[in-house]
Amino acid sequence: MHELPITVRVNGSPREAVVEPRLLLVHLLRDVFGLTGTHIGCDTTSCGACTVLVDGRPVKSCTMFAVQADDLDVMTIEGVADGERLHPLQQGFYEEHGLQCGFCTPGMILAAMPLLEEPAAVDDHAVRRAISGNLCRCTGYDNIVRAIQWGLRAASQADGPRTPPAEPQAL
């Protein structure tokens, strides 16, 4: 099959590949770039395990071709932490027992990312809506909602002018 060269900025770094037009973005990330933190749980865009950010917006990467990401910014779970220091949303999942098997967790974290744009405005329902396209079979969701709220609180305290930054407890 005819192959196309593409350049995708993944977690801030440009990555090049020559791919079949039918290659899914999730397979580009996992199998070509070796970023296995993005998971696959279904084939109908229903489960959200493969959620990544494309130009800052959550996208289910099983439902986008790799060639469609040419020249775009993609953020995966591997790009969320600051080196070894967890992002507040990641820390929240630890603090609130927001994961069991962990398979849906990367997708949940990326689906929640846009909530950081205005964390103070986010209520319980907004969190539930943000992750309503992501399936979790282990937790029953309430701890995930608490985890995201923990992360949003920590992030807004860190960015806010009045309160000192919350230093997440080391794992």
Added chain:
Amino acid sequence: MTAPAGIIGQRLKRVEDRRLVMGGGAYVDDIHVAGELHLAVLRSPFAHARINSIAAERARQMPGVVNVFTAADLGARNGPIPSPVWAPPALGLVERVAPFLQPELMHVLARDRVRHAGEAIAAVVATDRYVAEDALAEIEVDYEPLTVVSDIDAALEPGAPLVNEDWPDNVAARFVVEKGDVDAAFRAADRVVTARLTIPRSTLTPIENRGVVAEPDRRSGGLTVWSSTQQPHYLHRALEELLGIPGDAIRVVAPDVGGGFGVKSMVYPEELLVPVLALALGRAVRWTDTRRENFVSAVHSRDQRHDIELALRADGTLLGLRDRFVVDAGCSNIEGLVCPYNTAAHLPGPYRIPALRIESLTVLTNKVPNAAHRGAGRPEAVFALEGALDVAAEALGLDGVELRRRNIVGPADLPYDVGIPYRDGKPLVLDGDSLGCLEDAVEAIGWSGFRARQDELRLAGRYLGLGFASYIEGSGIGPYESAHVRVHPSGRVVVTVAAPSQGQGHETTLAQICAASLGARVQDVRVIQGDTAALPFGTGTFDSRTAIVVGNAVAVASAQLKEKVLAAAADALEVSPLDLDVVDGRIEVAGSPGAGLTLGQLATRIGPGTGRLGAAGPGLEVHSGYELPSIPFSTGAHACIVEVDTETGEVRIEHYVVVHDSGRLINPLIVEGQLMGGLVQGLGGALLEELVYDEDGQLRSGTFMDYGLPRSTDIPRVTLLHRESATASNPLQVKGVGESGVIPVAAAVVGAVNDALRPLGARLATYPVTVDRVLTLLADAAARPVAERVAV
């Protein structure tokens, strides 16, 4: 031995989380091996058909295709072999119940006949998964469709087509379990109620599908297999049998597993296929199923129909229970009596019922095999019994709570021998306070004020209902597990166990147990699990057993290691072991603070090259085990208030209460997580999920678009309460919790819906309680004469 204290019972955050929240989990599909090939499976589109021929030449010629394999190509390595998960009934059960059970054999690929839509027929191995999938379309199979056995009634028709041609009929298992003179109980009854209650077919769909990677190992002549499984040691046993290779040359690893719930408590044909082909080709082979494949080839569950009768006195006292239930096993009764007998054993629940007769029939149909998912026959039992209790309460004009109070096992009854054997053939003895759990649920749900509110709202056209369901859970089937515990010179304590985690937090809870028993710091304890090379013998993670059987094994081994540590330290420090204790990873000398040494220092001092080989054997390590004397039974009660919109058919849960007693909590954070997760799976089952087959044996709800899982926006207000009754059943004083959350949910929800709809003369006898089902029920009720509507 007394239970270790301190770190046990603490809400410790999980050790395993850091790598998982960073995307650093190593699930099977994340594991890559040099030179690996990709496998794709051709599956039958027919539920029942003869295979006349398979033409794969065109597929074989495609660029990138290495080869195509059918049953004929695999020869003896296609099986049959005895399934390792297919357990013959325990001796005690054979003596008391004498069950009839047809043995089941495993094949890898279908030979001349397919028995369910989705059955594996051929495998393509290619350099790329996309190419392998392309090649599937080029394989031509000549099928001759056969009459489909589409449900239990069709299976039991005289002269029905045979799902298994070697059997005289479609009956896979049959047994009767009895206690007391049940016919006399029914003759003496003031009131007899009957109900036909149906538990639908469902599946618990872990978000990670199945996957296998197999890599030949030229040094050992065997291979390494990574599989997304709850039972690596059962897979190991099956591979040893099928491949004819000594087990020590086969290594099976369950890496991070993305949920199991029983779906992965199985040895699957694909788990044998991938290793067989890796050996045949001399190259690593990998396979992951798609969700669509998973729906039509990973085991389903539940799917029972009960005809249940209760004999009662006018005051509500239970005198007897008769039940005849039929299990739709699908095309292969792959786990024997596990679910049917679990259902029978749990059917009396926590209630005193003097006389019982439970008759079970398991039949084959042309569907995906039915096996144990979380709950494993228990939710079915609770749905049947609690549903019948609701009918009885209505017939006797009693409140459901009063009827249950009158019959439930309370502290005065304990220990309570149910009077029938458990699945292990031993007596079934309850030691939990089921009455206390019920009273807690009654209080927390606000029962006392509810009836007045219900009456008031009905006048306003709003239909609220209250449902209760109590349960017991036999947990921790044994007989035993082992644990290896070793102190390394680094000071790290490595605990190795057989049973792998699929999200239950073993790395944390088992570390807590070891730390408490040994005197180590919990952050120094690392848990290795699910690797047959690390610990060759064990069974796996199922039946809510890890905390009980594996946890106690870790406690025993760690306590024995502590003795060894004290003896070695006494020798090294030239003091009496009686003056020593291990605290926070240090061996302390009584009365001499700072005189001791750390576990790591001791391990270094007595290690090869520096130390002496003492009488207790090399190094600071112990391999020991724990055998469960009898099965511990958890108990609990659920209650919920629902509102049914009779215009739209929608059911909204206003409040849901869980009261659970599983003895001592090792880590309440994790226990609550298990209960909540189980509850929401139960709510999915009660309200949304059903595997619907048509009469041609085609699965009509086989994607996440048709099979509705609960989402974040579907979760009601939940109150979760614990009781921690003492139990003498095991040293840690723990009982199972993994499955408990799901067990009574459908019964409680349907009970509440029926309570809401009672004035309309409508009663559900199955679930999920979908909008469509509610509206149909209401329309049917409205079409009946009023006199019939109020009759029970």
